[in-house]
Each structure stands twice: as structure tokens, then as C-alpha cells.
Amino acid sequence: MGGIDVVPLIARSLTMGDECHNRTTAGSALFMGQVLPYIIDSDLDRKLIADLASFMASAELFFLHIVMASAKSIANAMSGIPFCSIVTAISRNGVEVGLRVSGTGDEWFVGPASEIEGVYYPGFGPDDAEADMGDSAITEVVGLGAFSMGAALPHAYTIGVSAQDAIRYQESMVDITMMRHPAFKIPAVDFKGTPVGIDIRKVVEANLVPIINTGIAHKEGGKIGGGIAKVPMECFTKALEALGKVTKEGL
Amino acid sequence: MGGIDVVPLIARSLTMGDECHNRTTAGSALFMGQVLPYIIDSDLDRKLIADLASFMASAELFFLHIVMASAKSIANAMSGIPFCSIVTAISRNGVEVGLRVSGTGDEWFVGPASEIEGVYYPGFGPDDAEADMGDSAITEVVGLGAFSMGAALPHAYTIGVSAQDAIRYQESMVDITMMRHPAFKIPAVDFKGTPVGIDIRKVVEANLVPIINTGIAHKEGGKIGGGIAKVPMECFTKALEALGKVTKEGL
Numbered sequence: 001m002g003g004i005d006v007v008p009l010i011a012r013s014l015t016m017g018d019e020c021h022n023r024t025t026a027g028s029a030l031f032m033g034q035v036l037p038y039i040i041d042s043d044l045d046r047k048l049i050a051d052l053a054s055f056m057a058s059a060e061l062f063f064l065h066i067v068m069a070s071a072k073s074i075a076n077a078m079s080g081i082p083f084c085s086i087v088t089a090i091s092r093n094g095v096e097v098g099l100r101v102s103g104t105g106d107e108w109f110v111g112p113a114s115e116i117e118g119v120y121y122p123g124f125g126p127d128d129a130e131a132d133m134g135d136s137a138i139t140e141v142v143g144l145g146a147f148s149m150g151a152a153l154p155h156a157y158t159i160g161v162s163a164q165d166a167i168r169y170q171e172s173m174v175d176i177t178m179m180r181h182p183a184f185k186i187p188a189v190d191f192k193g194t195p196v197g198i199d200i201r202k203v204v205e206a207n208l209v210p211i212i213n214t215g216i217a218h219k220e221g222g223k224i225g226g227g228i229a230k231v232p233m234e235c236f237t238k239a240l241e242a243l244g245k246v247t248k249e250g251l
Numbered sequence: 252m253g254g255i256d257v258v259p260l261i262a263r264s265l266t267m268g269d270e271c272h273n274r275t276t277a278g279s280a281l282f283m284g285q286v287l288p289y290i291i292d293s294d295l296d297r298k299l300i301a302d303l304a305s306f307m308a309s310a311e312l313f314f315l316h317i318v319m320a321s322a323k324s325i326a327n328a329m330s331g332i333p334f335c336s337i338v339t340a341i342s343r344n345g346v347e348v349g350l351r352v353s354g355t356g357d358e359w360f361v362g363p364a365s366e367i368e369g370v371y372y373p374g375f376g377p378d379d380a381e382a383d384m385g386d387s388a389i390t391e392v393v394g395l396g397a398f399s400m401g402a403a404l405p406h407a408y409t410i411g412v413s414a415q416d417a418i419r420y421q422e423s424m425v426d427i428t429m430m431r432h433p434a435f436k437i438p439a440v441d442f443k444g445t446p447v448g449i450d451i452r453k454v455v456e457a458n459l460v461p462i463i464n465t466g467i468a469h470k471e472g473g474k475i476g477g478g479i480a481k482v483p484m485e486c487f488t489k490a491l492e493a494l495g496k497v498t499k500e501g502l
């Protein structure tokens with residue numbers, strides 16, 4: 001089928017209730033529509049394809065895998081630009097959060113993982129929860145997830161965030177980003193682009209850290225809720241100090 | 252497959268950018284996901300199924316047909332209730348608009364078709380346009396279309412209506428309807444139900460007529476834009492007079 005252009009699929013799903021991190025319901029359905037005709041027309045076993053179609057129709061986070069890989073590709077493309085202060089990766093392991101910055105290459109700047117503010121499934125609470133964890137915050141790096149929260153009010157609702165607050169959270173990220181995304185546009189703000197390009201200088205100056213839409217993991221495994229995590233300020237102050245020491249020769 | 256429960260599909264698509272009259276993009280994708288596994292597993296020709304899947308993935312208004320039939324079934328179920336002042340059908344033919352009311356049975360109350368306020372495709376204007384036309388306003392009768400405009404900001408955008416105005420249009424219908432729909436809920440108003448059950452007494456009392464999301468048809472055929480039409484007040488004053496004359500025996 002000659003490959004799939006993922007950016008238009010992401011852009012479309014942002015107009016259909018997805019923020020492309022914790023909710024990819026529309027994106028998964030649109031992706032299914034693109035690939036299934038080719039799979040049906042292949043020489044695979046027919047019963048297997050019926051099972052696959054059935055699985056894809058119910059696997060609402062299927063598209064997240066494709067979004068994450070695409071986000072990583074986009075982030076890699078903006079890595080290693082001399083003196084550039086834009087974040088190119090955010091990753092968390094339940095204990096620490098690390099981030100990378102374009103102008104400082106592959107170095108990780110690390111701080112403590114935050115607790116997640118959100119909603120727990122019945123029977124679970126903060127004592128059961130692991131701190132913020134996972135590599136999927138690469139979506140926030142490219143203007144998705146919490147940075148497009150106003151696109152996904154059905155997700156916001158499940159983590160106790162009202163429609164107005166979802167839009168407010170999203171728009172608050174304008175203060176710490178480089179620009180509005182030219183392709184990822186949000187209906188609720190009359191199709192303005194999502195805030196994109198986290199600038200470590202703006203984060204420190206505004207004293208405002210990026211937010212992440214994330215699931216809450218149980219200490220012993222399994223998902224027990226969802227909410228909003230914060231990237232610790234320590235990552236940004238460390239990164240800014242390091243960037244200040246970079247010279248054209250030292251990169 | 253034992254039939255499809257359409258109401259949950261409609262409810263779901265309202266959280267994914269559809270208002271289920273002029274936009275059914277999500278509903279069509281969700282419907283495809285439900286039926287394709289069964290079609291793939293049938294003994295139909297494989298190439299034919301691949302073509303069908305390809306067609307369904309691109310036919311964004313496919314689900315509208317199913318919505319209209321469902322809306323008609325729902326409306327029929329609320330027809331013929333003694334003294335009931337709720338509208339059970341709205342239909343337009345480009346010249347006149349007619350409506351039916353539950354307590355007056357099959358009688359049509361008719362007024363002149365309105366011009367459509369909206370946006371024309373390049374090269375076309377009001378002189379080319381047919382007045383309001385079509386049977387699809389049955390969707391508005393059950394709380395969809397213009398009555399759930401706040402669900403479909405991508406559609407509102409194409410007819411020149413901002414996010415805030417789309418929500419305002421939808422919410423203005425609360426004044427002339429019986430209730431909030433218990434299943435059709437809108438993310439942008441924190442999952443309150445769509446206004447449903449147009450009450451002819453409230454329309455006359457508030458001096459506010461229902462609105463319809465609709466395409467603009469060229470006088471010689473073809474779609475040349477989209478916008479908002481109004482049901483003429485004359486239909487409602489005639490219907491209210493007729494309802495006032497109904498006795499238990501006369502129904």
C-alpha cells in the first residue's frame with residue numbers, strides 16, 4: 001500500500017475525541033479503515049483476518065503504538081541542533097523522570113518521578129500506585145497527550161477533568177512552548193494548533209512545568225486509574241545549566 | 252450477528268465529533284468495525300469484500316442512513332399519544348416544510364421552506380440555492396443534528412460557526428424541548444444530554460423555532476454548501492390550534 005502518512009491520521013483523530021496518548025479510539029478506527037482493505041485482499045487465512053478485524057475494532061489503543069513510533073521519529077528529527085533549547089524526549093521509570101534537549105544531544109537530565117493526580121478505579125488509591133512511569137510521554141514532546149487535552153473531552157471526563165479545564169490545561173502549555181502546531185489542530189479552540197516544542201528556557205522563566213496525560217499503574221502491575229503527571233523542574237534547571245555550557249565546539 | 256444496537260453507536264459517535272446528521276465520520280468507522288468481521292467471515296467473494304471495506308472507509312456519511320432509519324423508528328414510537336405536544340416528524344421539499352405532532356397523528360402542518368444561512372462552496376451563492384429540502388431533519392426530531400451541534404465542531408467550522416456558537420445553538424434548543432436526552436451526551440457541555448422532544452407549546456411560547464443542520468442544494472442538483480435552516484413558526488401555530496381542538500374521542 002506504499003506506506004501510511006501518519007501525521008494526517010493523527011490530525012484527523014484530534015478532531016474526533018482523541019488526544020493520541022491516553023485515547024486513540026478514533027485513530028484506531030481510521031487506521032483500521034486504511035489497512036484492512038489490503039489485508040483482506042492478501043493471501044492470509046480468511047478466518048484469521050476476520051479475527052484480526054474483530055480485534056482491531058475493539059482495541060481502542062491500537063493506534064497509540066503507531067503514534068509513539070511516529071512521535072519518536074519526529075523528536076529524533078529535531079535532536080542535535082546546535083544551541084537549540086527544545087525538549088526532544090521525556091521518559092519515566094516510576095522512580096525518576098529524564099529528559100533530553102536538542103542542543104545537548106543524548107544526555108539525560110533527571111529528577112524524581114511525580115505522583116499522578118487523577119481518578120482511581122474503585123477499590124484503589126494513592127497507596128497502591130506507582131509514581132509516573134513509561135516512555136509514552138514522547139507524545140507530549142510533539143504536542144499530543146496533555147498538550148492536546150482539549151481535543152479529548154471523553155478522556156478528560158474519565159480523569160475528573162471538566163471540558164473547560166481540559167482546554168485550560170492544554171492552553172497553559174502555550175507559555176512554555178515554541179509555537180502552535182501547523183497540522184495538529186483542536187476544534188474546541190477553533191482549530192488553533194496544539195502547543196508544541198517545549199522550550200526549557202520558557203519552563204524555567206515561567207516556573208511552569210509540562211504536564212503528561214497518563215495511566216496510573218499499580219505497584220505490583222496493572223492499571224488502576226488515570227490522571228495528570230508533572231515533569232519535575234529539576235530536569236529543566238539541570239538541562240538549562242548544561243545548555244549554557246555548550247559551545248559550538250563542545251556539542 | 253444478531254442485529255446491531257444503534258443507540259449506543261450514535262451515543263459513541265457524539266463523543267467523537269459527529270452530530271449524526273451532516274457529519275457521521277466516527278459513526279461510519281465504528282459501524283464498519285462492527286460489521287466487517289462478519290462480512291469477511293461470509294462466503295462472499297474476497298475481492299468484493301476488499302472493495303467494500305475500501306468504500307466504507309471512505310464513505311463518511313454511510314452511517315447517516317442507519318441513523319435516519321433509527322430516528323424514524325424512535326419518532327414513530329412516540330407518535331399518537333393522546334394530547335401529546337411533541338413533534339414526531341419534520342420534512343422539507345424545497346418549497347414547504349411540514350411537521351407532525353404526536354397528539355394530532357398523521358396530519359402535516361405546513362409552512363414555507365426557509366433559506367439556509369451558511370457557507371457556499373467557491374463560485375456559488377444564494378441565487379443558485381434551493382430552499383431547505385429533505386427528510387433527514389428526522390434526526391433533529393430525536394435530539395441529533397443541530398440539537399447536538401456542540402458535538403461536531405469540525406462540521407460547525409465548515410459552515411462558519413465557531414466552537415462557542417455551536418454550543419450556544421445547541422443549548423438554545425433547551426428552551427423548546429421536553430428534556431435532556433438520557434443517552435445522547437455531549438462532551439463540550441460536560442456530558443449533559445442533547446435537548447430532545449420539540450414541544451410545540453414551548454416553541455410558540457418562547458417564540459423560538461427549531462434549527463436544522465443541513466446541506467445547501469443547487470437548484471439544478473448537487474451540493475453547493477452547508478448551513479442552518481429554520482422550521483417556520485407557521486407550522487407550530489397551525490399545529491397548536493389543531494391540538495387544541497383534539498378531544499379524547501376526536502384523536
